Structures are given as C-alpha cells and as structure tokens.
Amino acid sequence: MPKKVKAPPGLDYDPVRGNLADFSFGIIQAKSADESPRTAEATIGKRLFPISRPTDLSQPWPSPTCHRFDVLLPPGAADEFAEPQQLCRAFDRQSFGDIRDLVVIITIRFPKIDAVTSGARLHEAWELGRSFCAELVHAHQVAIVAVMHVPARAARPGLPHIHLMAPARVLLPSGFGKFAKPLATIDGREIAEKCWSKCLEAQP
Numbered sequence: 001m002p003k004k005v006k007a008p009p010g011l012d013y014d015p016v017r018g019n020l021a022d023f024s025f026g027i028i029q030a031k032s033a034d035e036s037p038r039t040a041e042a043t044i045g046k047r048l049f050p051i052s053r054p055t056d057l058s059q060p061w062p063s064p065t066c067h068r069f070d071v072l073l074p075p076g077a078a079d080e081f082a083e084p085q086q087l088c089r090a091f092d093r094q095s096f097g098d099i100r101d102l103v104v105i106i107t108i109r110f111p112k113i114d115a116v117t118s119g120a121r122l123h124e125a126w127e128l129g130r131s132f133c134a135e136l137v138h139a140h141q142v143a144i145v146a147v148m149h150v151p152a153r154a155a156r157p158g159l160p161h162i163h164l165m166a167p168a169r170v171l172l173p174s175g176f177g178k179f180a181k182p183l184a185t186i187d188g189r190e191i192a193e194k195c196w197s198k199c200l201e202a203q204p
Helices: 039-048 085-091 122-140 188-201
Strands: 023-029 067-074 101-109 144-149 161-167 169-171 173-178
Touching: 023 144, 023 188, 039 101, 039 161, 039 169, 067 085, 067 122, 067 161, 085 161, 085 173, 101 122, 101 188, 122 144, 122 188, 161 173
Parallel strands: none
Antiparallel strands: 023 101, 067 144, 101 161, 144 161, 169 173
C-alpha cells in the first residue's frame, strides 16, 4: 500500500513509497514547509535547468540545460501550452492563489544505461519514458512536462533519470479545470506504477 514519508533534505515534496525500485512519486505542494508560496513556473523551471539556472525563473527562460525535454498535452489543449513556461504561467494564473496541490511529480531512474554490459541508450530510455508520459496524459487529461537529466555529463553523481511533472489539474480547451484526482493523490503512486509496468511489458 502506498505510504507517504517525510521529505529528505533538499527535496521539495514528501515521497510516496510503493513497490517499484528506481521509481519515485509525490505531489509538490503550493506552500513549502515554512509556508513560503511556490509556483509551477519555479518548481518545473528549476528541473529544466539542472545547471546554469537563471537567477529569476519568473523572467523569460533561455534554452533549458537538461538533456532533453518535451511537453505532452491532452486533446483540446491550447497549442501555446506546448511551451513549458507558457503552460506553467497559465496554471499559476488560474490557481486563484489558494490551492494546495501544485505539481504531481514522477521520477524514473535508469540504472542499466551506465552499466558496462548493458547496451541500453539514452534515446531508448527517453522514448520509453515518453510513451509512459503519453499514457498518463490521455488517461488523466493532464499536461505533463517531461525532463531528462544525465548527471554524469555535468560531472555529477546520480543515474540518468526522467522527471514527469503534471500541474495538478485537468487541462481542458477552456483552461485548467478540476483537480486531477486520483492521480494527484497518494493513490497516484499505485496508478503510475501500474502504467509504467505495462509500458515495460510492452517493450519489444
């Protein structure tokens, strides 16, 4: 059964534990532990810039410094939301300043990529993660910003991984609607795990 645990130092959400290894899930809140407000723009933006991060993420973003990124949109969503900063700004504008759940975040790590005998490649991991992302987008009517990090390329420790970040409301042709439940709940961990397992099983 999924169980929420206290965030370790430096993490901006309380992880929800589940059954799968190399898989993390949580919901980033609109207020931090010290009640400081958060925005989707800053929360998602900082993961687009693992290095050379702009000082002020509320200003127009330069080209992201992550390895790869994409925005997947549900049917009917406005085309301009394919640009991540536009998506985040719209969500923040439409959040009426009093929401609790800000961003659903799923992180998938790929330990086999840097194994000497693996043969796995970054582009293969990316396409697998993107197909998983597409399944969630269509099943839950959410927009998701997918961001791939390869820490070794910046001389940092850590496995290659993909963050999938969904502003926590469904996205309709008219804008952001109701909260994306059950994905944006503790049960979202089990939902996401089942979807990821199906994607792995479908691999050739």
